[in-house]
Amino acid sequence: MQLVNEGARVRVRARMRMLVRVRARVSRSAGNRGYTPFNLHYSDSSSTIKPPFLSYDPHRSAHTPLVIDNGSTSLRFGFSSSSTPQVVPNIVSKYKERKAGKQLLLFGDTIDAEGGARSQAKTPWEGDVLLNFDALEHALDYVFIHLGVDTSTVDHPVIMTERLASPLHSRALTSELMFELYSVPSLTYAVDAVLSxxxxxxxTPPSSFLAASGLAIxxxxxxxxxIPILNGKGIMSQAKRIPWGSQQASEYLLKLIQLKYPTFSTRITAxxxxxxxxxxxxxxSDYTALLRRLRDPEQLRRVERIVQFPFVLPAADDRTEEEIARAAEKRRxxxxxxxxxxxxxxLDKLVQKESDLQYLTNLKERKAEETRREWQNILQSEGFNDDAALDQAIKKLEADLRRTRKKAANDGDDVMEEPPFPLVDTPDDQLDEESLKEKKKQKLLKAxxxxxxxxxREKEKALEERAAEERKEGKERAADPSAWVARVRAEHASVMERIKERNRRKAALGDRKSAAAQARMxxxxxxxxxxxVGKKRRKGGGExxxxxxxEDWAIYRKINTAAVSSDEEEDFTQLQxxxxxxxxHDPTFGIEQTHAALSSQRSAFMSAFRPxxxxxxxEGRARIHLSTERWRVCETWFAPSMAGVDSAGLxxxxxxxxxxxxxxxxxxxxxxxxxxxxPAQMPGLADxxxxxxxxxxxxxxPLRIVRAADPSMDAWRGMAAFAQTEEFARVGVSKAEYDEWGGERVRRWWGGNWNASVL
Amino acid sequence: MPPKGSTRKKPSAAPSTEGSATPQIPTLAEQLSILSAPRPFKNSNYTKNSSRRTKNLKAVLGQERERERVEREKRRTEREEAMEIDGAATSVMIEDDMPTYLSIEAPPSVLPQRRYCDITGLESPYTDPISGLRFHDKSIYELIKSLSASAAKEYLAARGVNPIVK
Structure with missing residues (x-):
């Protein structure tokens, strides 16, 4: 393993351990995909924790614009006068705690404070569309509570992000919440990328923004x-949206890992x-060239990253040898x-059966002596319907006895001396009832x-034969070693060939159109x-x-594909x-030439791809090796069709x-x-x-590609800066305008959407 | 400012904590819950919009599509009327193509698709005719042959191909 790799692995291990601890009960509900709460700092040791609410005093009746970046992963909010926003995961959970039966409403990071809360979590977003307005209401409540708003209305102009060409349904309901529930004086929607x-x-002074052009991705x-931006104005009509984002990429990676490790010890989540x-x-920057480079197993091992999941070592056996021996003895x-x-x-059962059989045979013999009617009655009283049932019962008992005797003969062949069976040869009439029973028992034992x-005896004979054969072979080997080796090798080759042929045939039979399958049909x-009857045969008598x-019967074996043929087993024992x-005996024959070694061989590439x-x-089995996946997943931004999304790539x-x-x-x-x-922070994206x-x-x-100074936060900062300009007051929709137009209409401005807008 | 809930709970909680040796500390989640935090800024007369919960994603997008169609129709007739009145003059508004959520969706790709090995992600010049999986070389073909039908199907599904059982 490379040194770099080693370092990465250690770091990963520490990180994953934390990850798994924090997210012990993550569920994969639609609501929480794509969100990773690593910033949980609360601990149980402190007796009381109050959510860090801010003071409202500096903004009371100051009409400071309120800036909300409602992202599908994080919610960023704050007054435009602050330099950085508050950032929380945009996820809410209304949860009834089981112990105390109390309703809880947790938002953002705090969801992880309660084990079951995550499974109930919801986000305002469904994929790319703002759709869950109950969750949005909780999110906005959280914003205003957090900011400490304690007046009867939210008396601040609000600027809020909106998806590019957001569906009007989402906009209407958001406006409704803002104006009717929170009574904001004015509301402005902005497209996050343009503001970033x-x-x-x-x-550079804001006035120069009018001259700025660019292509925002x-x-x-x-x-x-x-989104193309010309002269400080987003050209929304030429904008395009690809339905692929980091959430889909994570899901794709999850699928790839599940396929690569179908039986992994830990449940891997999105x-x-x-x-x-x-x-x-x-x-x-050149995916094809990279793939060609990674064809080399050595290169593949060099770029791989190993994720070590937590594992539990099996408890070590720390007993002394003596103790183990004692335990084994006891068990024996x-x-x-x-x-x-x-x-x-x-044996008891056998005796019971024997006497049952005796009884039934006696019963059957009585048939001749009784009248038909009486015989029927006797049968009925014994629990048989007719003669056939009786015969069947007798037959079954006989078969049982035979089987048991045979079985008894097969096992326990270590008994050497014959125990005495004194009663066997004594005639019946010299015995009382008790001894008769004993005699029966002894008879059975003797048999x-x-x-x-x-x-x-048979076994010994077979052993002897085998030993004789071995001796013979040994002699042969001593006489002419090279001839012996050649003969055995030929034998080995022929068995291997047979096995191969059988496999080939099996594969051919799987295909309906192959010659073998057709011949079988x-x-x-x-x-x-x-x-x-064939022509030839007909000549010879027509029978x-x-x-x-x-040999004729072999045809049935030939056409039977399902059953494992006994030939196969035979071949394998012979091969062994x-x-x-x-x-x-042959120094030139190594372990790597055996059938087992040859059939379990894997290509060097496959063992580098998935060691x-x-x-x-x-420990090894709790490891995930990421190699080609590291680039394969990111490539989907440029080719969503790789993951089955029918859309043009970036x-x-x-x-x-x-x-x-x-x-x-x-x-x-x-x-x-x-x-x-x-996701613009992906390494290599600009290249x-x-x-x-x-x-x-x-x-x-000239071509220039720049990344935002802070890709996740700059949209909020841009909005905050814009909210301080004079222009801000002109682009918002006021309460009066909302009352007149409804929630769907907005003013058209350089940073906002155009759909359903008025000039 | 303390949450409303904590002040309300105190009178009832106080006597019980005095009696027992260990005072009842609310759990972390209870302390973090914002359920009982005061919300004076909310308009108490507001009633929830009824369509807020009933519409799913499909319905919303369907509505959007319908609206787009109506809008386009309207603009077409407007343009025709404008041309009837005055052949040359058309307003800027009509020239602009109005973007909607559906119209800005990226079109399907028209470029030739590259083929990658379903197992390893490498370039794949070959396709197994039985399972339909693409593979990079002989050794991966061996692996594909040993795959069960359902595993092969899952590999295909990862690429978005959902094979029809013949």
Missing amino acids: FYHNILP SFNAASTSV AHTNWMLHTFCEMS EQGKKLQEMAAKAR GFEARARAR KNIASLAADER DMFGADD AVEQKLLT QYVEGDV GEVLQNVLASFSLADRGHLVQNVFLTGA RLHATLRPILPPEM
Whole structure:
């Protein structure tokens, strides 16, 4: 392992441990995808914790504009006079605590304070659309509570972000909440990417923003948008949105990991993969070249990152040898005792069966003596319906007895001396009832013993034969070693060939159209046909001679594909024996030439792609190796079709957008390609965009790609800065205008949406 | 400012804590809950909009599509009327293409799709005709052959292909 890798692994381990602790009960409900709460600082040790509410005093009746960036991952809010916003995950959970039965309403990070709360969590967003207004109301409540607003209305002009070309339903209901529930005096909607652009053009005086042009690319959690900005005005009609964001990318990574590790010890969640995405994944400026480079297993190992999940080592056995021995002895004794008990029970049962059989046979003999009617009555009283039932019962008992005797003969062949069976040879009439029973028992035991002895003799004979054969072979080997090796090797090769042939045939039968499968169908058809006598046979008498030759029956084996043929097992035992011989006597035959070694061989690439750990390696089995995935996941921004999303990728969309502008305008746009939104922090993104855009532009056209100074926070800062300008008062919708127009209409301005706007 | 809930609870909680040895400390989650925080800024006369919960994503987007259609129709007739009155003059408003949530959606890709190995992500010149999986080389083909039908299906699903069972 590389040193770099080692370092990464240690860091990862520490991080994951924390991650798993914090998120012990994460659920994958739709509401909380794509959000990772790493910033939980609360601890149980302090006796009381109050949410850090701010003081409202500086803003009371000051009409300070209130700035809210309602993102699908985080909610950022604050008064425009503050330099940084409050940031909380935009997630809310209304939860009934089970112990005290109390209703709880938790927002943001605090959700993790209660174990079950996360499973009930909701966000205002459904993918890319603001849809859950109950959650939005809680979020806005949280904002105003947090800011300490204690007046009867929220008497601040509000500027709030909105999705690019937001559906009017979302806008109408948001406006309704703002104006009717919170009674704000005016409300302005802004597109986050444009305001982030605005913030990054500053601190040049705001007036110069009118001259600023650029191509803003906004990376969101559930979408990626491209917005051309010309002369300080967002050209929304040419904007495009790709339905792919970091949330989808995390889901894709999750799917890839689940496929790569189908039986992983820990349940991996989207939150885990979201973290992996942010930590390990990067854009490649030339994906094809990278893939060609990674074909080399060594290169692949070099770039891989290992995520170690928590694992539990199995408890070590710290008993002394003596103790272990004692325990084993005890176990053995117990086993013996049990065996004895079982044998006794078996014998009792056998005796019972024997006497039952005797009784029933006697009963049957009586049939001749009784009248028909009486015989019927007797049968009824014994619980049989008719003669057939009786016969069946007798037959069953006989079969049972036979089986048990046979079984008794097979096991327990270590008994050597014959115990005395004194009663066996005594005639019945010299015995009383008790002894008769005993005699029956002894008879059975004797029969079993004899059968065992026979089996033992046969076994010994077989062993002897084998030893003789081995001796013979040894002699042969000593006489001419090279000839022997050649012979055994040939044997080995032929068995291997047979196995291979069988596998090939099995594979061929899987395909309906293969020659083997067709031949099989032909065989079945001819077997099923009434007239299956061949021409030759017909000449020789016209009789069906099937079965005259034993070989004929092999056809049934041939057409049976499902059953594992006994040949196969035989072949494997033979192969094992031959390989054993070769391993011991042929120095040129190594372990790597055995069938087992050959069939379990994996290509060097596959073992670099997913290194295998041995069965007992708990630590290794709790590891995830990320190699090609590190780039594969980010590549989806440029090719969503890789993950099955039928949409043009970022490169194609950029090309389309640029193509709809004149050459001069295009020049203005590409001079300032602006990246914003949290996923814009992906390493290598700017290089990749450069590699994508440069070839489609005239060579003399300057191309500049900049990333927002703070991709996740700059939209809020831009809004805060804008809220302090004079222009801000002109672009908002006032309460009176809302009453007149309804919630859908907005004023058209450079940073806002156009849909349903009025000039 | 203390949350409203804590002041309300105090009188009832105080006697019980005096009696027991360990005072009842509210759990972390209870302390963090904002359920009982005062919300004086809310208009108590406001009633929830009825359509707030009933509409799902599909309904909202359908509504949006319908609205777009009506809008386009309206503008077309407006333009026709304007042309009837005065052949040359059309207002700026009509020229502008009004963007909507659906119209700014990126179109399907028209570029040739690159093929990648479903297992490893490498370039893949081959496709297994039985499972439909793409693979990079012989060793990965061996792996594909050993995959169960359902596993192969999952690999395909990751690429967005949902095969129809023949």
